[in-house]
Amino acid sequence: MARKDSKTDGAHRTVTPSKELAAIIGDDPRPRTEVTSRVWDYIKRNDLQDPKDGREIVPDEALAKVLGSKKINMFAMTKAVSKHLS
16 A cells, blocks of 8 residues: 655645735745744734634734634634635
8 A cells, every 4th residue: 555645635735825815924835834834923923812812813904804804713713714725
């Protein structure tokens, strides 16, 4: 039985961000793992985590175009971001 190459699984597959997501992380195709990392960098750099509950993200105007305008749980964030990848 052939062994699956770990670099071709879903997490490492190269994806292209939507225009809205590209405004946050850049428009270069990149692995899903890097997309998540760059979104978190943006959230931390812009202080978008709820100070009382770090698991909650309070989107600014740019991030709201990707996640929606309401507060979102960090686990739901990944699902929302994946809708902006092709």
